[in-house]
Amino acid sequence: MADMASLLEKPRLDRDTLAMRAALEMPDGAVVNLGIGIPTLVSQYVPEGRQLLYHSESGVLGYGPMADPGQEDMDLINAGGQFLKWVPGMAFFHSADAFAMMRGGHVDISVLGALQVSEKGDLANWMLPERGIGNIGGAMDLAAGAKRIIVTMEHVDKKGHPKVVRECSYPLTVRGRVSLVVTDIAVLAMTPQGLLLKEVAPGWTADEVQALTEPRLLVAPDLHEITL
Amino acid sequence: MADMASLLEKPRLDRDTLAMRAALEMPDGAVVNLGIGIPTLVSQYVPEGRQLLYHSESGVLGYGPMADPGQEDMDLINAGGQFLKWVPGMAFFHSADAFAMMRGGHVDISVLGALQVSEKGDLANWMLPERGIGNIGGAMDLAAGAKRIIVTMEHVDKKGHPKVVRECSYPLTVRGRVSLVVTDIAVLAMTPQGLLLKEVAPGWTADEVQALTEPRLLVAPDLHEITL
Amino acid sequence: MPLDKVVPDFRQAVADVFDGASIFVDGFGGPGGMAQFLLLTLWERGVKGLTLISNTAGIGMTAGFGVPGGRAYIDHSILIENGRVKKIIASFPVAGNPSRVTPFERAFRQGKIELEVVPQGTLAERIRAGGAGIGAFYTPTGAGTLVAQGKETRAINGREHVLEYALTADFAFVRAARADRAGNLVYKGSSRNFNAVMATAARVTIVEADEIVEVGGLDPECIITPCIYVDRVVPRPKDDTPVLAETYYARVGARAKP
Amino acid sequence: MPLDKVVPDFRQAVADVFDGASIFVDGFGGPGGMAQFLLLTLWERGVKGLTLISNTAGIGMTAGFGVPGGRAYIDHSILIENGRVKKIIASFPVAGNPSRVTPFERAFRQGKIELEVVPQGTLAERIRAGGAGIGAFYTPTGAGTLVAQGKETRAINGREHVLEYALTADFAFVRAARADRAGNLVYKGSSRNFNAVMATAARVTIVEADEIVEVGGLDPECIITPCIYVDRVVPRPKDDTPVLAETYYARVGARAKP
Numbered sequence: 001m002a003d004m005a006s007l008l009e010k011p012r013l014d015r016d017t018l019a020m021r022a023a024l025e026m027p028d029g030a031v032v033n034l035g036i037g038i039p040t041l042v043s044q045y046v047p048e049g050r051q052l053l054y055h056s057e058s059g060v061l062g063y064g065p066m067a068d069p070g071q072e073d074m075d076l077i078n079a080g081g082q083f084l085k086w087v088p089g090m091a092f093f094h095s096a097d098a099f100a101m102m103r104g105g106h107v108d109i110s111v112l113g114a115l116q117v118s119e120k121g122d123l124a125n126w127m128l129p130e131r132g133i134g135n136i137g138g139a140m141d142l143a144a145g146a147k148r149i150i151v152t153m154e155h156v157d158k159k160g161h162p163k164v165v166r167e168c169s170y171p172l173t174v175r176g177r178v179s180l181v182v183t184d185i186a187v188l189a190m191t192p193q194g195l196l197l198k199e200v201a202p203g204w205t206a207d208e209v210q211a212l213t214e215p216r217l218l219v220a221p222d223l224h225e226i227t228l
Numbered sequence: 229m230a231d232m233a234s235l236l237e238k239p240r241l242d243r244d245t246l247a248m249r250a251a252l253e254m255p256d257g258a259v260v261n262l263g264i265g266i267p268t269l270v271s272q273y274v275p276e277g278r279q280l281l282y283h284s285e286s287g288v289l290g291y292g293p294m295a296d297p298g299q300e301d302m303d304l305i306n307a308g309g310q311f312l313k314w315v316p317g318m319a320f321f322h323s324a325d326a327f328a329m330m331r332g333g334h335v336d337i338s339v340l341g342a343l344q345v346s347e348k349g350d351l352a353n354w355m356l357p358e359r360g361i362g363n364i365g366g367a368m369d370l371a372a373g374a375k376r377i378i379v380t381m382e383h384v385d386k387k388g389h390p391k392v393v394r395e396c397s398y399p400l401t402v403r404g405r406v407s408l409v410v411t412d413i414a415v416l417a418m419t420p421q422g423l424l425l426k427e428v429a430p431g432w433t434a435d436e437v438q439a440l441t442e443p444r445l446l447v448a449p450d451l452h453e454i455t456l
Numbered sequence: 457m458p459l460d461k462v463v464p465d466f467r468q469a470v471a472d473v474f475d476g477a478s479i480f481v482d483g484f485g486g487p488g489g490m491a492q493f494l495l496l497t498l499w500e501r502g503v504k505g506l507t508l509i510s511n512t513a514g515i516g517m518t519a520g521f522g523v524p525g526g527r528a529y530i531d532h533s534i535l536i537e538n539g540r541v542k543k544i545i546a547s548f549p550v551a552g553n554p555s556r557v558t559p560f561e562r563a564f565r566q567g568k569i570e571l572e573v574v575p576q577g578t579l580a581e582r583i584r585a586g587g588a589g590i591g592a593f594y595t596p597t598g599a600g601t602l603v604a605q606g607k608e609t610r611a612i613n614g615r616e617h618v619l620e621y622a623l624t625a626d627f628a629f630v631r632a633a634r635a636d637r638a639g640n641l642v643y644k645g646s647s648r649n650f651n652a653v654m655a656t657a658a659r660v661t662i663v664e665a666d667e668i669v670e671v672g673g674l675d676p677e678c679i680i681t682p683c684i685y686v687d688r689v690v691p692r693p694k695d696d697t698p699v700l701a702e703t704y705y706a707r708v709g710a711r712a713k714p
Numbered sequence: 715m716p717l718d719k720v721v722p723d724f725r726q727a728v729a730d731v732f733d734g735a736s737i738f739v740d741g742f743g744g745p746g747g748m749a750q751f752l753l754l755t756l757w758e759r760g761v762k763g764l765t766l767i768s769n770t771a772g773i774g775m776t777a778g779f780g781v782p783g784g785r786a787y788i789d790h791s792i793l794i795e796n797g798r799v800k801k802i803i804a805s806f807p808v809a810g811n812p813s814r815v816t817p818f819e820r821a822f823r824q825g826k827i828e829l830e831v832v833p834q835g836t837l838a839e840r841i842r843a844g845g846a847g848i849g850a851f852y853t854p855t856g857a858g859t860l861v862a863q864g865k866e867t868r869a870i871n872g873r874e875h876v877l878e879y880a881l882t883a884d885f886a887f888v889r890a891a892r893a894d895r896a897g898n899l900v901y902k903g904s905s906r907n908f909n910a911v912m913a914t915a916a917r918v919t920i921v922e923a924d925e926i927v928e929v930g931g932l933d934p935e936c937i938i939t940p941c942i943y944v945d946r947v948v949p950r951p952k953d954d955t956p957v958l959a960e961t962y963y964a965r966v967g968a969r970a971k972p
Contacts, residue, residue, distance in 0.1 A: 036810065056904070057834060057835075058742050058904040058907060059742075059903075059904045059906050059907045060903070060904050072782040073746075073903065074744055074745050074746035074780060074781060074782070074905075075746045075747070075891070075901075075902040075903040075904060075905040076746075076903040076904050077742065077743075077744060077746060077780045077904050078904075079742075081742075081743055081744055081779040081780035083780075083782070084904075086903075092901075092903055092904065092906055093906070094838075094906050094907055094908070094909070094910035094911050094938070095769075095834070095835075095837075095838035095907045095908045095910075095911050096838040096839055096841070096842040096911045098835075098838070098907070099834065099835025099836075099838050099839065100835075100839075102835060103835055103853065103854065103855060128812075131812055132823075133807065133808055133819065133822060133829070134808070134831070135805070135806040135807060135808060135810065136805050136806070136831055136832070136833045136834065136861070137805050137806040137833075137834050138805070138833070138834040138835060139833075140833035140834075140835070140836075140855050140856050140859065140861070141833055141834060141835030141836070141855045144853075144854045144855045144856070144857070145835075145854070145855070171859065171860045172858060172859040172860070173859065174858070174859070175857070175858040175859070
């Protein structure tokens with residue numbers, strides 16, 4: 001068993017590399033909603049030649065890059081309050097329609113951050129109990145409605161506690177809908193048998209990932225290092 | 229008691245005069261939806277100086293007169309399939325929104341035709357049992373949702389049977405929501421005490437109207453002839 | 457180019473419509489907003505056992521609803537009178553005038569077709585719910601009437617409401633005034649009606665567009681159906697002779713009069 | 715001219731907002747789409763005991779959400795920090811960053827204000843239902859989580875759904891990019907969001923419009939909020955100095971710092 005303290009010091013993927021790995025999951029033509037934080041970075045790393053259609057619960061479909069400095073328009077933001085560029089092919093809609101799209105299953109992939117993910121695919125991402133108040137925002141609708149939920153997050157929290165857990169202790173966002181977890185040390189797929197460790201960050205072993213993970217992981221026969 | 233056979237021969241208001249009387253009920257600024265048939269005629273007789281906002285469940289608000297011959301556009305119809313004129317200030321919307329407006333109480337007055345109206349304000353207007361099949365169309369939503377329901381109809385059916393009844397024997401459109409009935413011989417208001425006869429067609433008496441009406445009518449102290 | 461949804465012809469557009477499929481068909485009643493070329497092509501393909509969900513059960517072809525005098529266009533009737541339709545869900549199934557007996561009414565009286573009559577607003581709302589992932593809803597419409605029979609009810613704010621379930625379909629046949637190549641749509645006037653709702657609630661939404669423009673050719677503030685809902689866009693020919701009723705009658709007359 | 719809904723000034727527009735009223739307030743989070751002049755005027759009037767229903771509980775003024783660097787606009791916070799608000803219904807009540815403590819969060823921790831947190835889509839849908847006369851609906855969102863506690867649930871198509879009730883308010887404060895004199899509205903970009911939903915569900919809908927045109931000046935195909943939903947339209951001044959946070963702070967600083 002690996003030594004915890006040294007494991008926590010071991011280099012992990014940075015946020016951009018993590019986003020790059022998540023970006024590989026986006027099939028050509030997919031309708032994608034990117035949550036606040038690491039998920040937002042994903043759009044920067046989508047492999048060339050793949051065209052995605054971006055949905056934002058602020059009421060925008062088909063948006064492109066962020067606005068150039070000095071060109072920010074308060075009337076064109078994404079769900080994180082960042083400014084989007086005016087590009088051809090966008091469509092705007094109100095909030096009831098924006099969420100109808102999610103809940104109705106019209107968004108193919110939702111990429112979300114997480115505080116905890118359980119081995120059953122439960123997700124907790126809206127409230128740190130110690131804060132005692134939290135922002136649900138659009139996370140519950142995305143998590144309930146998108147066809148595929150990908151979580152991107154650091155593998156452990158700031159105190160070194162595993163964020164991949166047997167049971168979420170934080171308030172839930174959704175039950176049983178996460179299908180892939182991309183962290184800074186591993187890629188985990190939800191399977192009927194349990195969480196399957198498919199990839200590890202360069203230099204990491206299955207045992208080391210397991211040491212920072214609460215539930216027992218299945219290890220893929222073709223376990224390999226994350227490549228981009 | 230008046231003699232039935234002769235009463236049925238007695239002159240009554242024509243459809244246009246009936247529509248004129250109903251038109252007096254439209255307050256300035258009201259949002260109005262006019263059903264197929266006599267109700268549609270109402271818009272032609274709104275007193276000058278009153279501006280109404282017309283709603284059609286075909287997805288049009290703020291429409292004006294019918295299209296001129298030769299100018300008909302299949303993409304601009306009312307709920308009866310008649311062609312509307314393109315006028316400034318219209319707004320278009322889809323069917324879910326068109327009915328949200330009705331059901332949500334945003335239409336002030338719905339004018340509907342009827343097969344039967346009961347003394348409790350029940351309305352039957354979508355199926356003649358002898359036909360065995362009928363068109364509900366938008367009638368149930370209008371009848372359920374508009375703030376005020378005015379019925380315009382002939383006082384008796386083609387066989388001379390009263391259409392103002394104690395209990396509707398035809399399939400219902402809505403229960404207890406009719407507030408005024410304008411017929412070709414009388415104006416009847418729904419009150420907590422029962423149906424109140426307020427006006428009679430020129431030459432008609434309260435007894436004569438009662439003879440062609442199934443439930444017992446209350447007679448207004450200031451009963452008078454319909455004036456336009 | 458997965459974000460280009462234009463398919464060149466109607467045959468390809470409806471190639472995967474299968475026996476027993478459910479199809480949303482728009483058209484308030486008349487030809488406006490109705491995807492007649494899709495209907496015609498489906499009739500040519502001979503698919504059967506269909507469930508059609510639509511405001512009417514095809515009244516325009518017989519009763520002349522919403523069409524200026526002298527013209528008549530095909531509608532659902534061409535599928536019904538050829539025995540391709542098992543069931544209709546509609547709010548205005550028959551002609552207003554009982555003397556105008558439509559192919560649907562004839563089939564219904566012969567016991568050859570099922571009918572579910574739904575109030576128009578409840579029909580629109582059930583389809584919207586289907587597209588919006590709402591499982592069911594309580595509406596005051598129809599409370600205390602035939603349409604509430606066998607349904608759950610609940611008093612909300614002192615008023616009786618009826619529980620109605622979401623409605624989805626395998627396909628939607630939508631007619632748009634303009635589409636861009638990605639499938640963003642705008643309609644014209646009252647022809648928007650059920651089209652914009654049905655587009656959201658089908659597994660496969662197929663659009664017959666009077667005009668197709670490049671992406672960016674539609675004002676983003678005015679797009680009524682965002683492309684997220686659209687699977688295929690087919691250009692509708694300018695010449696509507698093939699979908700005139702007289703053309704159809706000439707064709708079936710030459711084969712077997714219904 | 716009952717179809718002319720323009721009122722000349724903000725004071726007149728909010729004159730009937732009463733103590734204890736519920737108010738829909740738009741603004742996704744930042745200043746875009748937020749009716750700041752209506753909020754400012756309401757603060758000046760001193761009405762209290764309000765319930766605000768909004769996506770956030772006022773985060774933009776403190777946390778700089780959705781505003782280019784260096785600027786800050788007033789928001790709900792000016793009502794909250796002056797004790798005018800009894801309850802907030804919101805989906806994103808506090809700043810994302812816990813170090814940015816908003817007036818709402820401060821009041822909440824002091825037990826001075828009630829909070830109902832609603833998932834954003836459920837909030838939008840409950841308001842839509844309120845405007846559309848739908849009493850309640852079943853949504854899969856929130857099933858099995860805290861937000862479902864104490865609520866009825868039902869399995870629909872094998873999936874757990876939560877029963878959510880319609881939400882209406884006494885007033886809606888809406889910000890439109892353009893209005894015609896009858897109250898037809900269009901918005902700009904992402905600022906449409908809750909505005910177009912809230913406009914439908916209030917007893918009185920008051921619009922702060924960046925521009926007002928004559929009836930007929932808006933494309934009927936592009937009207938997002940038909941005038942049926944609108945009660946009053948007030949022109950928003952071009953100069954937004956009065957609603958900048960710094961102007962407000964200068965004013966309250968001169969009287970009593972919150």
